Each structure stands twice: as C-alpha cells, then as structure tokens.
Amino acid sequence: MAASDKEHLSLLCDVSEFAARLAGSADIHAYLSQIVGLVADHLHCDVCSIYLYDDKTQELVLQATSGLAPQSVGNVRMKISEGLTGMALRELRPVREQVASDNPNFKPFQGINEEPFDAFLAVPIQRGIEKIGVLVVQRSRERPFDDEDVLAVKATTSQLAGAIENARILMGVPKAQESAATGQRPPAATRMVKGQTASRGFAHGPAIIHDHGAYHRLFTEAPGARPYSMDDLQRALDATAEQLQGLQERLGQRVPEMASLIFEAHLMMLKDTAFIGEMRKRIEDGENPPQAVLAVGRKYSDLMAASPHAYMREKEHDVEDVIRRILANLMGMRVEVGLNEASAVIVAREMYPSDIVKLATAEVGGIVQTSGGVTSHVSILARSLHVPMVIADDPTLLDLPEGTPVVLDADIGNIYINPTPDIVERFSQRQDARRQVATQAPPQALPETTATADGTRIRLLANINLLTDIDLARFVGAEGVGLYRSEFPFLVRNTPPSEEEQVSIYRRLIEGFEGREVTFRTLDIGADKLLLYFDETAELNPAMGLRSIRFSFRHDDIFRQQLRAILRAGAGSPIRIMFPMISSVDDFVRAKTTLDSCMQELAQQKLAHNASPAVGVMVEVPSAVEMIDTIARRADFLCIGSNDLIQFLLAVDRSNEKVASYFMPHHPAVLRSLQRVAQAGAAAGCEVSICGEMAHVGAYLPFLIGIGVRALSLDPQFLPPVQQQITQMTLAQARHVAQDLLAQDTIDAVIARLPDLDQQHSD
Numbered sequence: 001m002a003a004s005d006k007e008h009l010s011l012l013c014d015v016s017e018f019a020a021r022l023a024g025s026a027d028i029h030a031y032l033s034q035i036v037g038l039v040a041d042h043l044h045c046d047v048c049s050i051y052l053y054d055d056k057t058q059e060l061v062l063q064a065t066s067g068l069a070p071q072s073v074g075n076v077r078m079k080i081s082e083g084l085t086g087m088a089l090r091e092l093r094p095v096r097e098q099v100a101s102d103n104p105n106f107k108p109f110q111g112i113n114e115e116p117f118d119a120f121l122a123v124p125i126q127r128g129i130e131k132i133g134v135l136v137v138q139r140s141r142e143r144p145f146d147d148e149d150v151l152a153v154k155a156t157t158s159q160l161a162g163a164i165e166n167a168r169i170l171m172g173v174p175k176a177q178e179s180a181a182t183g184q185r186p187p188a189a190t191r192m193v194k195g196q197t198a199s200r201g202f203a204h205g206p207a208i209i210h211d212h213g214a215y216h217r218l219f220t221e222a223p224g225a226r227p228y229s230m231d232d233l234q235r236a237l238d239a240t241a242e243q244l245q246g247l248q249e250r251l252g253q254r255v256p257e258m259a260s261l262i263f264e265a266h267l268m269m270l271k272d273t274a275f276i277g278e279m280r281k282r283i284e285d286g287e288n289p290p291q292a293v294l295a296v297g298r299k300y301s302d303l304m305a306a307s308p309h310a311y312m313r314e315k316e317h318d319v320e321d322v323i324r325r326i327l328a329n330l331m332g333m334r335v336e337v338g339l340n341e342a343s344a345v346i347v348a349r350e351m352y353p354s355d356i357v358k359l360a361t362a363e364v365g366g367i368v369q370t371s372g373g374v375t376s377h378v379s380i381l382a383r384s385l386h387v388p389m390v391i392a393d394d395p396t397l398l399d400l401p402e403g404t405p406v407v408l409d410a411d412i413g414n415i416y417i418n419p420t421p422d423i424v425e426r427f428s429q430r431q432d433a434r435r436q437v438a439t440q441a442p443p444q445a446l447p448e449t450t451a452t453a454d455g456t457r458i459r460l461l462a463n464i465n466l467l468t469d470i471d472l473a474r475f476v477g478a479e480g481v482g483l484y485r486s487e488f489p490f491l492v493r494n495t496p497p498s499e500e501e502q503v504s505i506y507r508r509l510i511e512g513f514e515g516r517e518v519t520f521r522t523l524d525i526g527a528d529k530l531l532l533y534f535d536e537t538a539e540l541n542p543a544m545g546l547r548s549i550r551f552s553f554r555h556d557d558i559f560r561q562q563l564r565a566i567l568r569a570g571a572g573s574p575i576r577i578m579f580p581m582i583s584s585v586d587d588f589v590r591a592k593t594t595l596d597s598c599m600q601e602l603a604q605q606k607l608a609h610n611a612s613p614a615v616g617v618m619v620e621v622p623s624a625v626e627m628i629d630t631i632a633r634r635a636d637f638l639c640i641g642s643n644d645l646i647q648f649l650l651a652v653d654r655s656n657e658k659v660a661s662y663f664m665p666h667h668p669a670v671l672r673s674l675q676r677v678a679q680a681g682a683a684a685g686c687e688v689s690i691c692g693e694m695a696h697v698g699a700y701l702p703f704l705i706g707i708g709v710r711a712l713s714l715d716p717q718f719l720p721p722v723q724q725q726i727t728q729m730t731l732a733q734a735r736h737v738a739q740d741l742l743a744q745d746t747i748d749a750v751i752a753r754l755p756d757l758d759q760q761h762s763d
C-alpha cells in the first residue's frame, strides 16, 4: 500500500473511533474540533474546516476549524447558494480547485486568514438526501489535492454524517444546570440509544414494553378501583370480541395468505365456556370482576407457559393479549396495551413473525427489539409490512416506564427516549419530506428495463415475502420475482397451508406479476423461522440444523405438497424453482429428483401444471461455493444468498446483534467467493443473480456487476435508487472496481476503497 493509502486508512480509523465515542453525546463542538485537527494532520493540510447546514436559514455556518482564525467559528456563514462550499452541498459533490480564487463562484472572507491557502477541496457531508454540512480542506497552491485526497475526505465525511446528525439533534437538549438556572422543570432525561436499522422509517409514540415480566407485574398490581358488575364484564367481553373481529378483518386484507387467522385463537377464548365460565363463577362468589379476570388469566397463562409444546407456550401471549383487552374494556385502565398499540413504539426482547403481523395490523408506529439481527426474518417481515424497526443491544430499554415518549429514527437506527420538542419536530419534517417524495415519484419515469451506461443489461427483480409486497414491486417496475420466500405463509399461521391453499396463494403471486418470471424458493424453515406447529424445529444451533432443504428432505410429504402446488400454480406461466441451503451436488440432485417425480405424478393425475420450470440453486453455503463448477453445470441458474453465505463463510450468526460488526459483505473472503460463483456461472452459461441484502447497498453494486452478476433481486423499495446507480456506471468501470477490490488482502484495504460503505440506498 502506498504511504498515502496508509495515512488515509489511519485517518478513517481515527475518525470512526471518534464517531463511536460521540454516539449519544451532545458535545459536538469538542468533537468537530478534534476531527478538523485529525484531518488536517493526516492529509497534511494547512486548513481544515467543518461547516454545518442550518436548513431553517439555509445557511452554512463554520463550526470548527484548524488553520483559520479562531474567531471565525460561528461568524463565517454563507447561503447554500454562495461560494464553492455552498456549491459542494447544493450539488452534493466534491468541489476541487487548484486555485480557488480563479473560480468565479469563490466567495472570499476577509480577516480569517485563508488567503495563503488557495488549493481547495470541499466535500459535502450528507446522509441519504439529507444535507448536513461541508468539510473543507485547503493548502498552498503548490500542493493541490489529488484523487486520493478526494477519496479520503469522502470516506471521512461519510463516517461523520451520522455522528454529527446525532450530536446536532442532542444539542437541542437543555443541560440539567441550564434548566435549573432558567427555573424550568428539567425534562425527563433525553437519551439516545444507537441500534441497527432492521426496517427503515420513522415513528413517534409512547413506548409499550412487550415482555413477560410486564405481564406478570400486571397480575400483582391487581386493580382495586370501584366495584364492577357481571353486566360490566359482559359489556367488556362484547366490546373485546368486536375489536378482535375488526382486527381480524384488517389482517385478512393486509396479509391475505393468512387464511387461518391469528386472532381466531383470541376469539375462541372469548367463547370458551371454561375460561369465561370460571370468571363468572368467581364473580358470583363475590370477587370483583377485574380480580376475577386477572386470576383466570394467570391460571391459564401459567398452564400454557408450562407446556412442553412450543405452540402451546406461544398461546401464553394470546391469553395475555385477551386479558389485557378485557381489562381495558372493563375499566379503561393503562394496562390496555393491546388496544393502544396504534402509533406506539413496541419494545421487546424478541418476537415471533406472527407478533410482527399482529402489530402491523394494529398499526403500531415502530418496533425496537433488544436481540436479533437485521437480516433475521422478523426484520425482513417488518420491512415487508413497512413497520419501522431497530435492533439495539440494550436490555435497559425493557425497563422503560410504559408510555415513555420515544422517537424512532429507523433510517439510521437511532432511538430517542424522552425526545425534546425539537427532536420531534425535526423528525416530523423529515417524515413529511419523505412522504412528499414518495407521492411525487411518477411510476412511468422508470425505464422498464435496466442497463449500465454502456448497455449491459441487468435484470432488476423483486424479493417478495408476503403478497402485500406485490403492489410496490409492480409500482417500481420489477421485471419479475427473483426470490419468493415461500415459507412466510407457513410462518404466519397456526397450521400449515394445504396444497390447495398453497396453489391459490402462489397463483395470486403469479397473476400479480402478469406473465413476468416468478422464482419460487422452496421452504426455508428453521433457523429464526420456526414453525410453532413443529416442535422439533427447536434446536440448539438451528441456523445449521434441520433447516431449509434439509427440513424439506426430512418432511417429504410437505416438500412434495409444496412442489406440486408450485407446479400447478405455474401452469402456463414462466416460473423458476430454486432450492435453498444446497450444500452438495447430491443435495441438488436429490431435490431435482423429487421435483421430477412430482411432475410425473401430476401428469399421471392429469392435473394442469408447468412441466418445464427453470431449476436453480441458492448459493449460500460455503461447500456449495467449493463445488460450484459442477453445480453450475447441472443448474439452470444460480442465485447467491449473501445473507447466509456471509453468515457461514465468516462464522457470524446473522441474528446475533453482538457480532453484527463481524457481518461483513466486504470481507475479502466473501468477495472472492462471490467471484468464484460468478465465474462458474459464466463458464456454464447459467445466469448468476443475488438476492441477499448486500445487493441493495450502493457501495457493492459496481463490484457485483463487475464480477458478472447480471440479475439483482431486492426488496422493492430499493429498486429505483439501484436502477439509477446502474444506469450511471459503465461495465468497464465496474470491472475495474471489482479487480481492484479482489486484489486486496485485508478488510481495511477494501473499506478504504469503498468510501460510501455506510450509505445504503434509502427508501
């Protein structure tokens, strides 16, 4: 590595270390002063300055400098329409000049000591579309800035953006002594917890803690209140039934594949003569109805919790939910969390997929989970249902008093507890801006097909988890479905769907895409996608257990039923079938044999079906990469499942927030494995696509296209920005990036070449 590369790397390390230290602190000025010093030092600059943008006044204000006169801080300000610094932010691109004053846009300031340093480089600090500020470096004209310098400053600003944004928001929080001096009541401590984005968006609402502890506390805090009557109980039961029916209807519209509805269990309970009868009996014996409801609730939930069967234990949540609703209707008390979820921020240690569906149906504002990973399936489901979600490894969040105001900035993974009015206003504005952009985006503006600037065709397909994803996928112009996660209808229900039910779900998907190609991934049950009705799926190490194709092999009847359903639904339509977690040639041969046998069976039964689907392999286990040449010769297509491939290649649990920083698509081993797959696909003449989360991260796109990936399957919201980025690159550029990255041996060296790494495409 050249000496300057090393300098740039150590600059980046220092900056990211400072950024980490700043997280959660409001001392932005001290922080910025350290940063300008660091940058000036590492890049051998005479001047380094940071300007922050005030969107109310549309001004850039100098906030920290190393090299300019100290009194200029806070005093040098300019409109975004002025000067080279303003230009950098306005046009969101670096502005570089060997002699700044030669540029007619240059705006000189007197008395700040910048005259001797007219080699000039200004780089915008931005977060998605949000303008945060500008970092400016200056030297004497004999030492102008080169491309390497631009890269290094860009890498620095992308590290800075999030940290500055947090600190700036927290700056609005009055310090304890300030509020004492002004005689104002100190606000409940505003605090920020940093998490990871699982599903983007914004939420503002009261916290509701979903944990067993809270539920059990509910039993010990038996409400005294006034005496209630049997009639009151009946009214509460009727109101609860009505609310549940309403929820059920909304759920049916939102998630049509849930034919066996999840609120059915609740409604059954309300009709259960033993359950309700016991409450009545207690009331007849003189107990006040709230106590009677709680006592019966406790008895049943304890019974469920003690069950050896997972699906029975899960019913403990159902009992909890029903009891809360009855009590709320009976007394209008605070334990009514089940009813009050609309716009609330739910905080939970962990959740089941069915919880996410329930919460989405109840229109919660957002979810915070204190365990899990952003590529976990609960996160994927939250994205499909457009529920903002953050994963934060901070168990103290579960101790928040119910009703604590929370702002969730799930775009960058920040959770603000007791936010100040300023913070709330800032995020509301951002939310409004986002809505405006969303409603203004004309669907016809997107080209129907996508190609690089020099004409290499790249197919953009959608990942579909639930049928509700279809509308957005069509709206943004997906060319088809690159990954249908067929396990979701199995996951969100209490019983497995029959073959007929599957046929109708799959048909709706195919019809939704009107003749475009649909790729069915067969069941990927296991790992964090447990079926409550199959106890055996509870394993010590489930990601590597009886999962996915192994589950299908074990349960041949379920496997065959699914394959038959796909083939039947796909009669006369262009469908592809791919098998997940293939770890050997033998796995693939076995899966194909079963598929062939299903086709024969359907032919014998004279049932209409697709007799020639394309059959492919998900490449997501390292042993498949080792055998990829042979696999590629036997498959019609290869689809890289980078979520699992990275997990297994790097031995990093994708659902474990504690090792999230080790989950690195940019690890040289991952890059080289991907290249091997792409090469094998090219040699065998079969298409190579990618459907893991890495495919929508802008920083990786040139690499993926450069190695030969020609189809990307993404969550639909990412299609427009990815399409735009592809049309702006040439294949030659992409190949150059790929070669350069593949030549690197260390993670750090790769990071240094990916300055936009933390800038994912925003939705």
Ligand code: PEP
Pocket (backbone or CB within 6 Å): 375, 483, 485, 524, 620, 640, 641, 642, 643, 644, 645, 691, 692, 693
């Ligand atoms: C993957 O592993 O990258 C993938 C797309 O499959 P899933 O996330 O469903 O495991």
Ligand code: MG
Pocket (backbone or CB within 6 Å): 580, 620, 641, 643, 644
């Ligand atoms: Mg996978």
